[in-house]
Amino acid sequence: MDPIFELAITLPPPGSRDRLRALHGQLRAAILDGRLKPDLRLPATRALADALGVSRNTVVAAYDLLLSEGYLVARPGSGTYVADVLPQAPPPKEARSDAEPDGRLNQMARASRSPFRFTPPEEGGFDFRTGYPDAALIPFAIWMRLSARALRASSKRAAVYAPPEGQPELRDAIAKHVSFTRAVACGADDVVVTAGAQQAFGLLARILVTPGRTVVAMEEPNYVPMRLSFEASGAIIRTVPVDEEGMIVEQLPGDARIICVTPSHQYPLGVVMSPRRRAALLDFAQANNAVIVEDDYDGEFRFGGRPHAALQTLDRAESVFYVGTFSKSLFPSLRLGFVVTPPWAKRALVRAKQTKDWCAPTMTQDTLAAFIAEGHLARHMRKMRKVYGERRAALLHAIAQHAGDLLQPIEGDSGLHLSAHLVPSIDALLVSRQADERGHRIQALNRLGTTTSELNGFLFGFGLMDVRGIERGVETLTQLLRAAAPAKQAASR
Amino acid sequence: MDPIFELAITLPPPGSRDRLRALHGQLRAAILDGRLKPDLRLPATRALADALGVSRNTVVAAYDLLLSEGYLVARPGSGTYVADVLPQAPPPKEARSDAEPDGRLNQMARASRSPFRFTPPEEGGFDFRTGYPDAALIPFAIWMRLSARALRASSKRAAVYAPPEGQPELRDAIAKHVSFTRAVACGADDVVVTAGAQQAFGLLARILVTPGRTVVAMEEPNYVPMRLSFEASGAIIRTVPVDEEGMIVEQLPGDARIICVTPSHQYPLGVVMSPRRRAALLDFAQANNAVIVEDDYDGEFRFGGRPHAALQTLDRAESVFYVGTFSKSLFPSLRLGFVVTPPWAKRALVRAKQTKDWCAPTMTQDTLAAFIAEGHLARHMRKMRKVYGERRAALLHAIAQHAGDLLQPIEGDSGLHLSAHLVPSIDALLVSRQADERGHRIQALNRLGTTTSELNGFLFGFGLMDVRGIERGVETLTQLLRAAAPAKQAASR
Numbered sequence: 001m002d003p004i005f006e007l008a009i010t011l012p013p014p015g016s017r018d019r020l021r022a023l024h025g026q027l028r029a030a031i032l033d034g035r036l037k038p039d040l041r042l043p044a045t046r047a048l049a050d051a052l053g054v055s056r057n058t059v060v061a062a063y064d065l066l067l068s069e070g071y072l073v074a075r076p077g078s079g080t081y082v083a084d085v086l087p088q089a090p091p092p093k094e095a096r097s098d099a100e101p102d103g104r105l106n107q108m109a110r111a112s113r114s115p116f117r118f119t120p121p122e123e124g125g126f127d128f129r130t131g132y133p134d135a136a137l138i139p140f141a142i143w144m145r146l147s148a149r150a151l152r153a154s155s156k157r158a159a160v161y162a163p164p165e166g167q168p169e170l171r172d173a174i175a176k177h178v179s180f181t182r183a184v185a186c187g188a189d190d191v192v193v194t195a196g197a198q199q200a201f202g203l204l205a206r207i208l209v210t211p212g213r214t215v216v217a218m219e220e221p222n223y224v225p226m227r228l229s230f231e232a233s234g235a236i237i238r239t240v241p242v243d244e245e246g247m248i249v250e251q252l253p254g255d256a257r258i259i260c261v262t263p264s265h266q267y268p269l270g271v272v273m274s275p276r277r278r279a280a281l282l283d284f285a286q287a288n289n290a291v292i293v294e295d296d297y298d299g300e301f302r303f304g305g306r307p308h309a310a311l312q313t314l315d316r317a318e319s320v321f322y323v324g325t326f327s328k329s330l331f332p333s334l335r336l337g338f339v340v341t342p343p344w345a346k347r348a349l350v351r352a353k354q355t356k357d358w359c360a361p362t363m364t365q366d367t368l369a370a371f372i373a374e375g376h377l378a379r380h381m382r383k384m385r386k387v388y389g390e391r392r393a394a395l396l397h398a399i400a401q402h403a404g405d406l407l408q409p410i411e412g413d414s415g416l417h418l419s420a421h422l423v424p425s426i427d428a429l430l431v432s433r434q435a436d437e438r439g440h441r442i443q444a445l446n447r448l449g450t451t452t453s454e455l456n457g458f459l460f461g462f463g464l465m466d467v468r469g470i471e472r473g474v475e476t477l478t479q480l481l482r483a484a485a486p487a488k489q490a491a492s493r
Numbered sequence: 494m495d496p497i498f499e500l501a502i503t504l505p506p507p508g509s510r511d512r513l514r515a516l517h518g519q520l521r522a523a524i525l526d527g528r529l530k531p532d533l534r535l536p537a538t539r540a541l542a543d544a545l546g547v548s549r550n551t552v553v554a555a556y557d558l559l560l561s562e563g564y565l566v567a568r569p570g571s572g573t574y575v576a577d578v579l580p581q582a583p584p585p586k587e588a589r590s591d592a593e594p595d596g597r598l599n600q601m602a603r604a605s606r607s608p609f610r611f612t613p614p615e616e617g618g619f620d621f622r623t624g625y626p627d628a629a630l631i632p633f634a635i636w637m638r639l640s641a642r643a644l645r646a647s648s649k650r651a652a653v654y655a656p657p658e659g660q661p662e663l664r665d666a667i668a669k670h671v672s673f674t675r676a677v678a679c680g681a682d683d684v685v686v687t688a689g690a691q692q693a694f695g696l697l698a699r700i701l702v703t704p705g706r707t708v709v710a711m712e713e714p715n716y717v718p719m720r721l722s723f724e725a726s727g728a729i730i731r732t733v734p735v736d737e738e739g740m741i742v743e744q745l746p747g748d749a750r751i752i753c754v755t756p757s758h759q760y761p762l763g764v765v766m767s768p769r770r771r772a773a774l775l776d777f778a779q780a781n782n783a784v785i786v787e788d789d790y791d792g793e794f795r796f797g798g799r800p801h802a803a804l805q806t807l808d809r810a811e812s813v814f815y816v817g818t819f820s821k822s823l824f825p826s827l828r829l830g831f832v833v834t835p836p837w838a839k840r841a842l843v844r845a846k847q848t849k850d851w852c853a854p855t856m857t858q859d860t861l862a863a864f865i866a867e868g869h870l871a872r873h874m875r876k877m878r879k880v881y882g883e884r885r886a887a888l889l890h891a892i893a894q895h896a897g898d899l900l901q902p903i904e905g906d907s908g909l910h911l912s913a914h915l916v917p918s919i920d921a922l923l924v925s926r927q928a929d930e931r932g933h934r935i936q937a938l939n940r941l942g943t944t945t946s947e948l949n950g951f952l953f954g955f956g957l958m959d960v961r962g963i964e965r966g967v968e969t970l971t972q973l974l975r976a977a978a979p980a981k982q983a984a985s986r
Contacts, residue, residue: 020868021669028673061868068871068878069673102837104750104784104812106707109700109841115657116847131654144644151637154826161624161825164608181561195688195850202849206725207602211704214599228848232699257597291597319597332654333647333855344595348602354609355721356695356849357688361857362826375513375554378561385561 007035009052019054024062031071031082038084042072108232116225122439126473129441130268130417130461135331137387142376143367150366164354165346166193166338167365173372174324174338181300181381184312184322186340192349193360196337197297197325201226201260203356204293204321204339205233207348208258212236217256219247221448221455223267226260226295242266244411246273249280257290263311264299265415268448268459272412278311286317293321298328300381302414303389318342326368328416328463329381336360336368391462391470392418398474406481407457417461419445422481428456431484435477442477502545512547517555524564524575531577535565601725609718615932619966622934623761623910623954628824630880635869636860643859657847658839659686659831660858666865667817667831674793674874677805677815679833685842686853689830690790690818694719694753696849697786697814697832698726700841701751705729710749712740714941714948716760719753719788735759737904739766742773750783756804757792758908761941761952765905771804779810786814791821793874795907796882811835819861821909821956822874829853829861884955884963885911891967899974900951910954912938915974921949924977928970935970 009026012018030036042048045063049056063080066072073083102110121127165171171188178184194200208214211234218227220239231237238253247261259281263273273281285292294311312322325337341349353359371377395418399407407420422428428444435442445457458477465473502519505511523529535541538556542549556573559565566576595603614620658664664681671677687693701707704727711720713732724730731746740754752774756766766774778785787804805815818830834842846852864870888911892900900913915921921937928935938950951970958966 021866061872064868064872064875065673068875104782105700105838105841106703109838109845112700112841112844114840115844116654117656118654140644144641147644148637148641151633151640161609161611163610180558198848199850207598207605210599211727225848225851232845232848234704289597332851335850335852335854345598345602347607348598348605351605351608352602352725355691355718355725357692357828358718358825359828361828361854364854364857375557379554379557382557382561 011052011054014053020058020061020065023052023054023058024065027062027066028069028071031066036082038082040082041078042080042082044079119441121441125439125441126435126469126476127441127464128417128443128458128460128462128473128477129464130443130459131328131332132461132463133328133331133384133416134387134463137380137384138331139376139380143371146370146374146376147363147367150363150370154363154366162359162362162365164359165350166191166360167362167369169373170365170369171338173369175340177372177377178322178324178340180378182296182310182313182322182324184310184340186312186322190340190343190346192339192341192346192353193365194337194339194353195335195357195360196327196332197295197323198225198229198337199356200321200323200325200337200339201229201293201295202233203349203352204258204323205230205235206352206356207345208291209233209235214257215253215255216258216260217252218260219262219266221268221445222260223262223295223297224448230258230260242269242271244271245277246271247277247281249277249284252281252284254288256284256288258293259285259290260293260295261311262295262297264296264308265412267295267297268417268419268443268445270410270412270415270417270419272308272414275308278308278314282311282315282317282319285315285319291319291321293323295323297323297325298415300329301385301388301416303385303392304413312340318344321345329377329384330368330371334364334368336364388416388462391465391467394467395460395462395470395474398471402474402478403481406478406485410457416463417459419457419459421445421455421457424456425486426456426481426484428458431477431480432458434484435480438480440473440476504545504547507546513551513554513558516545516547516551517558520555520559521564524559529575531575533575534571535573535575537572612934614934618932618934619928619962619969620934620957621910621936621951621953621955621966621970622957623936623952624821624825625954625956626821626824626877626909627880627956630873630877631824632869632873636864639863639867639869640856640860643856643863647856647859655852655855655858657852658843659684659853660855660862662866663858663862664831666862668833670865670870671815671817671833673871675789675803675806675815675817677803677833679805679815683833683836683839685832685834685839685846686858687830687832687846688828688850688853689820689825690788690816691718691722691830692849693814693816693818693830693832694722694786694788695726696842696845697751697816698723698728699845699849700838701784702726702728707750708746708748709751709753710745711753712755712759714761714938715753716755716788716790717941723751723753735762735764737764738770739764740770740774742770742777745774745777747781749777749781751786752778752783753786753788754804755788755790757789757801758905760788760790761910761912761936761938763903763905763908763910763912765801765907768801771801771807775804775808775810775812778808778812784812784814786816788816790816790818791908793822794878794881794909796878796885797906805833811837814838822870822877823861823864827857827861829857881909881955884958884960887960887963888953888955888967891964895967895971896974899971899978903950909956910952912950912952914938914948914950917949918979919949919974919977921951924970924973925951927977928973931973933966933969 007030011022045056045059049059072080074080171191174191175186175188214235215238216230216235217238217240219242240251241248246266312320322340326334406423409420429446432442432444443459445455504515538549538552542552564576565573567573664684667684668679668681707728709723709728709730711732712735733740733744739759805813815833819827899916902913922939925935925937936952938948
């Protein structure tokens with residue numbers, strides 16, 4: 001009898017996806033410890049499958065793995081044998097050091113904090129986290145159809161390092177899309193596709209920042225991951241306060257050479273930069289040979305009023321880099337964004353993209369290109385504008401109804417979140433932590449990308465809950481606020 | 494009659510995908526120039542479709558685009574109207590500067606050369622370019638099925654910023670895959686998913702290099718994009734020559750703190766690092782508190798002999814970063830690679846990945862995880878090892894048969910390309926340019942990542958041609974070589 005049938009092979013119950021792994025591991029162990037000797041001929045896959053009560057496919061897959069690893073060899077016309085020269089098994093490692101900072105890391109890396117983690121709420125908890133669109137409403141059937149088409153097409157050209165600036169069809173679609181939706185004046189040649197807005201910041205930092213010398217002005221408060229990207233490049237960060245008209249351009253340091261702004265929907269406050277500030281900012285850039293990084297992360301979602309022109313649209317000095325993303329209009333896990341670049345920076349930007357990671361995955365690019373070109377993105381955004389508009393109205397209504405004496409929403413007419421100031425007698429940070437402990441999620445405005453200003457309030461994202469969830473969420477939050485209020489105020493209600 | 498029916502709308506012939514674009518553009522122009530007045534009610538989509546002889550879908554899509562751009566507004570229960578407040582049209586830009594270096598770029602960006610471009614050969618030309626697998630043999634049907642499954646699953650969680658280190662299932666699959674195929678000792682926790690090997694180099698440079706201080710040793714010749722990645726981080730690059738045993742470790746500069754090597758299959762020469770050099774390199778790293786970046790870009794394709802253990806496998810000082818990629822085992826446009834990291838660098842590496850671009854696209858990650866876990870990658874690689882092995886043998890045979898007096902193949906037993914020295918009397922660089930002009934593609938070894946050594950030869954990639962193509966390619970190349978040979982030698986054949 002074949003020795004393999006004598007092995008004590010124990011497999012998980014039928015239907016488990018671990019059967020292959022178990023079979024493979026046990027055969028490998030038997031080869032390594034000599035129970036299956038070199039040059040032993042293995043039984044036919046069907047015979048072993050019958051003996052073990054597994055599907056033949058599982059045995060074929062296990063043999064394939066072992067063949068590819070070198071534990072088995074196939075002899076054409078003869079069968080499958082245990083290899084006589086086995087691959088070297090990994091020797092055991094010495095006890096590993098724990099993850100303490102190591103002198104081999106550079107200074108910045110030694111100071112690295114843990115990455116941001118985003119924990120969803122517990123069952124029944126409210127979820128006002130910002131930056132998330134409602135993925136449940138994405139037309140996934142269409143996406144899948146286009147994705148399959150892109151895959152079929154690319155099977156002929158998958159072995160290609162695509163253009164680092166992005167697929168021509170996608171750049172064309174993006175150029176038309178932003179020309180239409182944001183009046184950004186550009187053609188396909190001005191577009192560089194990136195791995196989300198986050199990579200766009202890193203690429204711009206790479207080509208614009210001279211470490212230890214270049215002064216980058218940021219709004220205060222600001223979007224922390226954007227600031228980290230410029231900090232990591234060695235830039236000197238200076239913050240400029242924001243009022244109801246956006247960044248107070250008059251307070252820009254004269255030596256600022258890069259100015260990062262969110263004019264459509266200031267992050268996190270949500271205010272819109274006023275026309276006179278826009279003009280002043282462009283004048284500053286032109287006068288100082290500075291550049292502007294315009295982060296238009298969710299400005300496509302407007303709920304009323306006349307849209308403000310993008311800074312890029314108004315620019316006359318080729319000083320604006322317009323950064324867009326599909327993380328909000330579609331979904332973040334797509335990891336696609338773009339820069340509309342002035343021509344003088346194009347070559348360096350594309351070269352930087354190539355040096356960083358060659359290019360974005362082409363099949364995803366091709367799928368998105370078709371999705372835009374066939375009008376699905378425009379249709380989806382129209383639908384979502386309505387959905388988010390209703391949620392925003394419900395949020396404002398619920399705040400007014402339940403917490404009008406505590407929360408003061410900040411004006412603005414676009415984006416996927418709304419911020420609100422909290423009365424000073426209650427600590428928003430404390431309440432957000434209490435909410436967190438109870439399985440809810442809401443972010444406090446306090447200390448968010450600030451170094452000097454004092455903020456007390458919350459960010460209300462409305463991508464993750466429907467109207468009813470928002471109403472209940474505000475009710476629940478209000479209860480937490482009233483419970484946290486000082487006794488006098490609690491008594492006065 | 495509705496004024497819209499009076500517009501001179503001219504559309505491309507039926508079947509053209511430009512009909513939507515044309516209809517959209519002409520309606521938009523009519524709105525902008527006042528032919529369609531604010532508050533005008535548009536006809537029903539079916540009526541306009543009938544009038545224009547286009548499908549109703551095309552009209553619906555054009556309306557959707559115009560709605561999303563703000564040129565039209567929908568009034569529930571009433572219909573679609575021209576908006577009374579039109580979006581601002583982009584004003585014409587001033588004449589643009591050409592793409593000359595600009596003082597707003599940093600010094601490195603000003604010196605940027607154009608990105609690498611990869612031009613395919615002309616019809617009938619040979620194609621010995623390196624780094625490309627044969628995509629025609631990828632099991633795309635399986636990939637598509639798994640991709641559709643991943644898409645369906647992710648429709649529930651697409652609105653998520655996934656873990657920056659990569660999806661847990663993919664890290665687990667990668668850990669098992671490299672444990673099996675390369676005896677790399679690791680678990681899922683040691684794996685960080687990257688956008689190809691190229692991003693891995695950039696991330697490692699980011700956390701390890703102190704600009705202007707850290708000395709990075711590279712093989713000479715080397716893989717230029719890898720070198721550029723470290724150069725861009727401000728590292729001081731020193732090169733160390735390669736002989737038939739790989740990098741001459743004895744010549745490592747004492748102050749090298751990062752050593753980049755391709756021990757399985759030296760790029761571009763193709764030699765394998767000998768066991769004694771491997772041991773010496775690990776000793777050097779341990780003694781000098783240096784790290785090793787082990788670029789194992791195609792070491793999974795071995796064609797004979799006992800596999801050499803990866804440096805990572807032999808490492809006892811947690812000094813090795815093992816970099817792998819799926820660009821060769823699957824296809825480059827996937828843009829997925831990974832680092833197996835020592836624990837002391839994990840947090841900084843993950844944080845750097847998050848700061849660069851948050852995470853890799855999750856659907857691609859999920860598809861690849863399933864592809865590996867279900868054994869398809871192992872099976873594919875087994876198939877491709879056979880295919881590439883045959884091509885490699887055919888290449889060696891053809892060289893010996895046609896050009897044995899001119900070309901001297903460099904020993905090695907793995908990888909997707911083979912290099913060969915050319916007799917000094919013929920200039921390989923010149924011949925590669927002549928070949929290029931005739932529509933062929935082959936890269937010369939000359940000046941490839943070298944600063945001091947003199948090389949004269951070619952790289953023969955065998956991912957892009959089958960056995961017959963390789964045979965014909967060598968024949969054609971040999972003709973070019975003989976034509977380029979000095980008269981004496983040409984006469985002597």
